[in-house]
Amino acid sequence: MRLNIDLDGKGRQSGSINLPSSTNDSAYQQIQIPIVALSNGDGPRILLMAGNHGDEFEGQIILTRLARQLELHHIRGRLLLLPAINLPAALAGTRTSPLDNGNLNRSFPGNPRGTPTERIASFIEKTLIPNSDFLIDLHSGGNSLNYLPAPSVTDTEDEPVRTRLLGILRAFGSPLGYVFSEPPTTDVGTIGSCRRAGIERLGSELGGGGGVSPEAVALGEAGVLRVLTHLGALDPAAIANLPPPSPMKILRRPASHSGYYIYAESTGVFEPFIELGARVSPGQPVGQILTPEVPWHEPLTVHSSVTGTLICRRAQGLARRGDGLMVFAEDLQC
Secondary structure, eight states, X not given: OEEOSOTTOOEEEEEEEEEEEOOSSOTTEEEEEEEEEEEESSSOEEEEEOOSSTTOHHHHHHHHHHHHHOOGGGBOEEEEEETTTTHHHHHHTOSSOTTTOOOGGGSTTOOTTSOHHHHHHHHIIIIITTTOSEEEEOOOXXXXXEEOOEEEEEOXXXXXXXXXXXXXXXXXOOSEEEEEOOOGGGGGSHHHHHHHHTOEEEEXXXXXXXXXXXXXXXXXXXXXHHHHHHTTSBOGGGGTTSOOOOOOEEEEEOOTTSTTEXXXXXXXXXXXXXXXXXXXXXXXXXXXXXXXXXXXXXXEEEEOOSOEEEEEEEOSSEEOTTOEEEEEEEEOOO
């Protein structure tokens, strides 16, 4: 893979990361992943990515807008904006790449001689992240999930790092923030890549459901601008017209093997009983799975096993055994 801009260059640059590909339709194809670099004087080097999963559209919109709207004289240091880092998936509107069915956020550290998705992961791991001081990695629920929109950080037992990350989370200025407890398997995602490079990361879950929420886009764009200012990468004048930040309630999402996740135990149509943001208690019915082809069968009732808040729900009506249906989070005392 080859980058056709200079990471150490000054001013505004627009270009691409070129991924060679050879298909039946195009023997000498290059997949041209767009990149915009904004560099102005001394300051932090911030990497901003979206489109890691191609069906997550809110972050793609936000970074596409910022690539055009950010004014160079407001920048302090360098911003790298990649609104469609997994370009094949972004163009297809799919979670995984249509070229190899690869899930980019499960492919790190990648392989420079591997599949297209593995090569993209390798380039991020070896070139983009090591040449950055901080990663803003925008995600949402995609086609199959819908999240309450909020920024996220990964939990850590390192108290100084945790305090710093919570400060960045609050700087986003949204009503809600997430602290995610991630299992070791996240070493195959950007979280693991940042750990290996020794840099910190802010993520997000900005809605989903296969569509785009104007409110989630507005919340995410304002939050990214506030965080860039908090990190010293943007002049405060750039956010002078933003609405004041909201007091933030922080929720913690425990690991995926905990009772805070509900998975389908049979195949059928999932009917939720509650909306996102609802509070639940142990034993409470939260939905049911019905089988319309045998309507005389009793539906399977789904119960919560925890006290918490519903932050994520399956966006598709059809659910197969093993599909994730709901994710709950607990209040974080901090």
